[in-house]
Amino acid sequence: MFLNALRSFNSNFGVVALLAYVALFCLAFVLMFLFPLGSLVLVFLGIFGLAVVVPAAALAQALERALSRKRLALGQCPLCGAEVLVRGVTSARPGTTCVSCGSEWMSDGSTLVQ
Numbered sequence: 001m002f003l004n005a006l007r008s009f010n011s012n013f014g015v016v017a018l019l020a021y022v023a024l025f026c027l028a029f030v031l032m033f034l035f036p037l038g039s040l041v042l043v044f045l046g047i048f049g050l051a052v053v054v055p056a057a058a059l060a061q062a063l064e065r066a067l068s069r070k071r072l073a074l075g076q077c078p079l080c081g082a083e084v085l086v087r088g089v090t091s092a093r094p095g096t097t098c099v100s101c102g103s104e105w106m107s108d109g110s111t112l113v114q
């Protein structure tokens with residue numbers, strides 16, 4: 001399902017971005033001796049790539065919250081798809097709680113507990 005894949009992408013995004021930067025650093029180090037211009041290009045791609053990566057990550061998180069809100073509006077848990085949700089009136093916290101999996105959701109689609 002697209003929402004679960006997007007949730008997995010968002011939760012692992014920091015580690016993947018860090019590993020990509022470390023790998024590109026190693027490539028730039030090797031290129032420094034073989035093709036110095038390639039190393040310089042990688043440095044500028046790393047710096048200016050942040051201008052693309054950071055908004056893309058924020059967009060992916062916003063999309064995940066929007067899809068979660070849509071499923072919550074349908075009365076379904078965004079995590080497991082069960083239709084046994086308890087609204088904040090009877091729950092101890094202000095969000096929505098899934099009785100099936102125990103996840104808690106805020107009204108903006110973000111999760112408190114997974």
Ligand SMILES: [Zn+2]
Binds near residue numbers: 081100102103
């Ligand atoms: Zn659930």
